[in-house]
Amino acid sequence: MSQTDTVSRILDAAEILFAERGFTETSLRTITSTAGVNLAAVNYHFGSKKELIQAVFERFLTPFTQALAVELDRRVATGEPLTVEDLLSSIYQVAIGSLVKRGRDPQRFMRLLGLAYTQYQGHLRRFIVSRYGDSYRRFAGLLAQALPGLDPVTFYWRLYFMLGATIFTLSSFDAIEAILREDFGAESSLQETLERLVPAASAMLKVNG
């Protein structure tokens, strides 16, 4: 088994199991056995469990933020002012696109993002902020420009409301979809849900008062 193979098998297994159960609820033995590699391989290749967790996030956040930067560059270059709806659908489509392209499951990453926010893992928060804080600030800045006249504190609270609605809903997408399918017989795709989320979140950001 080649090195890159072992490393990516570990990352694949860890990504799935972390998203399902959380970090502390997933042992290295579960990861290595589902990956079909030796227990010691994690510490050999990544150093520690903490660093494995960070590597899982790095593997999907780096291509995502790069694709987002490209998309934002493209839109800014047109010279046309960016609306709130433009920005939201941009970031959602980039999120889906940059993952589907690699044959990965977008909902899983929403679950991981949700975990990063809610779980008790100080090192992970620090890692993400230091590594991807610039991307976040650029997007937030463009969004603020699309909402002139809104005072900064109100804007930032609403930005968190929007983040909460997005991450929370999409990280539980499968569960919510199953409930609605049972109660109304109506299937919802991730794409459709994002199309519902864009106008709803935009209205929340734009409302006066």
Next chain:
Amino acid sequence: MSQTDTVSRILDAAEILFAERGFTETSLRTITSTAGVNLAAVNYHFGSKKELIQAVFERFLTPFTQALAVELDRRVATGEPLTVEDLLSSIYQVAIGSLVKRGRDPQRFMRLLGLAYTQYQGHLRRFIVSRYGDSYRRFAGLLAQALPGLDPVTFYWRLYFMLGATIFTLSSFDAIEAILREDFGAESSLQETLERLVPAASAMLKVNG
């Protein structure tokens, strides 16, 4: 030390520690030592760690849902139609009121609610749904009545958007508030944040399209 004293000391400590770190990250030894009771007391009084977790939720969800029922009864009895804003501010005020009255920290319960949604604890989800599902459905029904003409599937997705925005934001209230205070020097109370949340969430629920 009397029995009720020991029981409530355990619940107090567990509530704080669970909200801070999560369930698996909090050991029974940490709980019992901060509570100043013996380790075996948890298994003696509650049976298991799972049942302790459920007891923590029961202790704050039961008074909350009871107070909510009283408040909804009161508002329905006036005969006036309930607006979305009415319902949201009702539930927020009841949440704060029913807790502050008991000298408990409202943000802690938002954190616990967030954990109940995001953590990998199937038994807790089942416990909450079976115990408090009726309260949830009544509130959702009244909210749907306040939004006539909205198709059910769209309504429920937006309800989840709203839940996500609320739980996610308020469970991280301290962290977000600290960031905004540092960046803008503006302090935000929980009360003020709820007053921002009501119109924002209402706009999200009511928007056309």
Next chain:
DNA sequence: CATCATTTAAAACAACTGTTTGGTTTTGCC
């Protein structure tokens, strides 16, 4: 005061955790 169930205490339990060790196999390169 004696009796009995309730409650606490300390210790031990078996299972599981992340990590390290020492040795073996495989790989890439001269």
Next chain:
DNA sequence: GGCAAAACCAAACAGTTGTTTTAAATGATG
């Protein structure tokens, strides 16, 4: 083909986990 470096493996390590056991203390009741 030989050799050093990288990769892998099984085993053991030390520490923590939830839970149970055994014995001592407590407190109410006759």
